[in-house]
Amino acid sequence: MDVRESEIQKTEAMPVESAPPARKRKSVVREYAEAIFIAILLALVIRTLIIQAFTIPSGSMMDTLLVGDYILVNKFLYGPELPLTDHRLPGLRNPARGDIIVFKYPQDEKRDFIKRIIGIPGDTVQVRGEQVFVNGKALVEPYVRKLEGALDRHSTYCGYAYGCEPTVVPADSFFVMGDNRNNSQDSRYWGFVRKDKIKGKAFLIYWSWDSDRHWLRWWRLARYIP
Numbered sequence: 001m002d003v004r005e006s007e008i009q010k011t012e013a014m015p016v017e018s019a020p021p022a023r024k025r026k027s028v029v030r031e032y033a034e035a036i037f038i039a040i041l042l043a044l045v046i047r048t049l050i051i052q053a054f055t056i057p058s059g060s061m062m063d064t065l066l067v068g069d070y071i072l073v074n075k076f077l078y079g080p081e082l083p084l085t086d087h088r089l090p091g092l093r094n095p096a097r098g099d100i101i102v103f104k105y106p107q108d109e110k111r112d113f114i115k116r117i118i119g120i121p122g123d124t125v126q127v128r129g130e131q132v133f134v135n136g137k138a139l140v141e142p143y144v145r146k147l148e149g150a151l152d153r154h155s156t157y158c159g160y161a162y163g164c165e166p167t168v169v170p171a172d173s174f175f176v177m178g179d180n181r182n183n184s185q186d187s188r189y190w191g192f193v194r195k196d197k198i199k200g201k202a203f204l205i206y207w208s209w210d211s212d213r214h215w216l217r218w219w220r221l222a223r224y225i226p
Contacts, residue, residue: 072202
């Protein structure tokens with residue numbers, strides 16, 4: 001046999017190395033499942049730490065907020081509460097007088113209330129008729145709803161549990177009131193809101209539905225809440 005022929009035969013007899021198997025692509029179901037999981041996780045993080053949506057169920061903040069307004073609340077501003085703990089992350093600033101806040105109702109923390117901050121820690125608050133005094137000065141409140149037949153702002157009558165006499169707001173607490181003063185259960189009746197019970201500051205109306213007339217209040221959409 002020719003030597004060259006023998007070499008050729010030996011070469012042909014050598015096993016051929018197989019190519020590595022191609023990586024299997026993720027199934028469509030798995031890709032969708034992962035995308036949905038990530039979306040849900042991001043939504044939970046945003047809702048817990050940054051922004052949460054609430055609905056206005058009562059008229060205590062009229063005419064600033066109406067029944068059927070859907071609002072967004074900034075939870076990051078004051079420092080969000082960490083889930084399943086009593087700790088909070090650092091906030092950008094403290095709650096200030098005039099802020100509209102959502103908080104856990106002191107007498108039933110399963111319920112959320114929304115009111116306006118009138119007195120901050122250390123302030124002296126007093127209510128006389130329709131007039132509110134903070135640190136001895138009459139508070140200018142253009143946002144308050146005026147009703148016919150309401151008490152005179154200079155009246156000396158006061159039947160509230162808090163604020164009839166000069167009342168000092170404790171540390172880490174706030175005195176809150178509704179803008180619709182004659183239809184609002186607020187600090188005048190049940191006392192102060194502790195800072196650690198505040199969920200955040202309302203900042204935007206993103207939807208508004210009038211359930212009585214069954215129409216959209218389009219002029220209130222995307223309205224900023226100062």
